[in-house]
Amino acid sequence: MKLEALLRQVNAVLSVLMLALFLLHGVGNAFQFLDVGMPPGRGLAHALLAVCVVHALIGVWLTVLTLRAQRRAGAGYPRQNLRFWAVRASGLAIAAAIACHVLIFFRPASAPVRLAYFGPAQLAVSILLVASIAVHVLASAHPLMLSLGVRGPRARAADLVLVLAVLLALMAVGFVVYCVRWSVV
Numbered sequence: 001m002k003l004e005a006l007l008r009q010v011n012a013v014l015s016v017l018m019l020a021l022f023l024l025h026g027v028g029n030a031f032q033f034l035d036v037g038m039p040p041g042r043g044l045a046h047a048l049l050a051v052c053v054v055h056a057l058i059g060v061w062l063t064v065l066t067l068r069a070q071r072r073a074g075a076g077y078p079r080q081n082l083r084f085w086a087v088r089a090s091g092l093a094i095a096a097a098i099a100c101h102v103l104i105f106f107r108p109a110s111a112p113v114r115l116a117y118f119g120p121a122q123l124a125v126s127i128l129l130v131a132s133i134a135v136h137v138l139a140s141a142h143p144l145m146l147s148l149g150v151r152g153p154r155a156r157a158a159d160l161v162l163v164l165a166v167l168l169a170l171m172a173v174g175f176v177v178y179c180v181r182w183s184v185v
Contacts, residue, residue: 004065011058012147014051015140019164021048022133026171052098059091083139090136097129123179130172137164 025044066084104122141160 004062007058007062008147011055011062012144014055014058015144016148018048018051018055019137021051023164023167026130026174027167029171029174031174049098049102052094056091056095059088063088083143086139087136090132090139093132094129094136097125097132100125101129118175118178119183120179123175126175127172130168130175134165134168137161 021044025048028044104118104125138161141158145160
């Protein structure tokens with residue numbers, strides 16, 4: 001098996017793992033913002049960040065390989081590859097928003113657990129993160145299903161997008177509630 005094909009499969013598996021960890025992290029913390037339950041913990045956040053970094057590194061490497069192949073072939077077709085560029089642009093937006101998200105909520109392990117200040121700027125960054133993830137997943141769902149060898153990938157991708165849309169909406173509501181609570185308190 002070629003290295004590129006193996007990297008695509010590994011990245012597809014990492015994508016599924018990352019989605020599962022992200023949903024646990026996001027929904028768990030959204031419930032915390034709504035005063036329902038306890039947060040999922042730092043270990044989950046650290047594991048999610050580690051998987052994100054590996055996924056991003058493989059994605060950058062695959063992008064370089066793809067661009068080299070396009071240049072050798074003499075055909076880039078940027079307009080026909082809008083999905084390719086949407087995935088890359090949304091990935092960059094996710095990376096920037098994750099960096100801001102970590103800065104918003106980071107506190108040393110010895111610090112007491114309490115909610116961090118969350119104003120309009122933090123809300124905007126958090127909504128940008130959720131929106132970027134939605135675009136990234138929407139643009140990547142069909143290729144992900146193909147990489148995983150799922151039959152009928154269009155129907156499966158549509159199901160995936162629907163479920164993720166509901167969960168991302170719940171996370172966005174959690175961020176808004178968190179921001180409103182800070183404004184009132």
